Amino acid sequence: MLRTLSPTEQHGGALGFIMREQREVASAMPVSPGETPRKEYLNTYESFKEELKLAFEPPQNEFRSRAEFLDLQQSKHDVHAYAQRARYLVSNVVTDPMDEATKVVTFMKGLRDGPQKSKGSNVRCFRCGNMDHFARECMAPVHSSQGRRGDTGYRHGRTKNAKDQ
Incomplete structure (x- = not known):
């Protein structure tokens, strides 16, 4: 193979x-002395x-780059990687360059639909109680008078009855 x-x-x-x-x-x-090659x-x-x-740079490379650019899709890549790939493919097309309108339409057509996915949007911090991060990433200050939230999400050092008094 x-x-x-x-x-x-x-x-x-x-x-x-x-x-x-x-x-x-x-x-x-062979060139003899006195004779110009x-x-x-x-x-x-x-x-x-x-x-x-x-x-x-074989001649087919430009054709392949043009065809790949026209079929380019973002798929699982982020926008930055998608834009870099598009720029690279367009830079390979030199003899008959594409006009800006074609480049823009092709680029926009290949983008994924929908909002950008954020990492961990449904994660709650057990330290401060806010969304979008874990306790190990929490930047909130810890106040000794309030205590810390444990892994279970309940306040330690206080009881329900102590709150009412």
């Missing part, structure tokens, strides 16, 4: 392939850069 190569392995393999190919071309066309066999920065671009 074949495994998928990581991007680093893909880039390393592509770079090795390009360098080996350039060495083979250079060794196949042919232009197509020169290892110029521009040709090297173009070959690297072809190896690292």
Whole structure:
């Protein structure tokens, strides 16, 4: 069974392939002293850069990024992660960029409906009695005259009858 190569392995393999190919071309066309090498066999920065671009950014990558952006959904991710993914995919589309209206409509279409879920909205603190946090996270000061609320939620040190007196 074949495994998928990581991007680093893909880039390393592509770079090795390009360098080996350039060495083979250079060794196949020896240049005698006094003779200028042919232009197509020169290892110029521009040709090297173009070959690297072809190896690292295959032409289908832009098409895939555009298609993935147009189908992008927030799903279980938070808005920040969703926005980062959308920005990354849009940045891959360079030859025929999308207009702002398409970007906005696609982004808004992919957002989840409904209010943002808050963590622990139905949790009551046994220390101060307020909602939305646990006693271990409670920042309320403890007054020794009032006592603390225990794990059962009842005031210790006072009885029901002592309150009435």
